[in-house]
Amino acid sequence: MIMKQSSQDKLNWTKYFLIALICGLVAIDGMNSAIADSDKLTEQRMEISESGPRLVIESDTVASRLGGYHGILAFLHNFAVPVLLADSEIASFFGNLTTTPADIEQCLAMMLDHDLGGSSRHGGAVLESGHRCRSSMPKIHQGRNIPDQVITKFIDIVAQQAELVGVSQADIKAIAKVLERSRGGIRNK
Ligand code: HEM
Known part of the structure; x- marks a missing residue:
């Protein structure tokens, strides 16, 4: 027993x-x-x-190291966008806008902040101007026929500017990676 x-x-x-x-x-x-x-x-x-x-x-994120939404917006506005638009090939795709350059910067800053671990929405935020940020890359870039090499140039310029302002190589890689993810949705739409 x-x-x-x-x-x-x-x-x-x-x-x-x-x-x-x-x-x-x-x-x-x-x-x-x-x-x-x-x-x-x-x-x-x-x-x-x-x-x-x-x-x-x-647990800190790339977004937080870039200063979150406001840091990313300041970087785009002061460094990346002026150089992007100084390139005549890239600038040629920015005609007949359906929204303002300021709206585009803010929506892109939110998207990047979100994709790099920040608290912004990926899309759908309503800006002070009343513009609602879109999130569909094919819809946003529809009819623009942006070729692959222009997307590559766009990403390279953003990376170069990030390097110039002292962003670390690892964080630049992460930024390029999230931009890369949109390539298929932007290319030749
Ligand atoms: C590489 C990654 C890219 C991402 C993540 C991206 C993302 C965005 C976002 C978030 C907007 C604003 C959308 C909105 O209004 O809600 C936008 C607008 C726009 N993007 Fe891109 N973009 C990229 C590359 C490019 C490239 C390479 C070009 C052309 C050279 C381009 C041309 C435009 C244009 C013309 C608009 C304004 C569209 C309009 O006014 O309707 N984008 N993009």
Whole structure:
């Protein structure tokens, strides 16, 4: 009887152990994928402190390092846009606008802030002018026939200007990556 009881106990403990192990693995996997999915360049590193090793998670984002929406807008307005529009090939696509240059800058700044981990909306925000930012790249660029090499030039200029104002190489890569994502929706629409 006692033997039977103890083997039952063993079985129960094995069950509890397995359940705890599975829960632990699911929790670790969930944490990692939440970090990986956030696209916020979250950094994890181990630090050895006096009380032993500890996991440090840096949650600051590219957007926050660029100064959020306002920092990105100032960068676009003061540095990127003047150089983009000084290029006659790029400027030639900015005729017959359906909205103002100021609206375009603000909508693009919000989109970039959002895509780089900031709190702006990706689209749909209503600006002071009354313009509602659009989010569909094909719709925004419809009828403009923007070729691939012009998109490449646009992204390169933004990256060069970011470098000039001291943005880190890693953050420039992240900015270029989010701009790149729109290429298919912009090209030859
Ligand atoms: C590379 C990534 C690009 C992104 C993420 C992007 C994004 C945007 C956004 C957010 C707007 C404002 C939309 C709105 O009014 O709600 C916009 C407008 C516009 N973009 Fe782009 N753009 C990109 C590249 C380009 C390029 C390469 C050109 C041309 C050389 C271009 C030409 C325009 C024009 C002409 C408008 C104004 C459209 C209108 O007034 O209806 N964009 N873009």
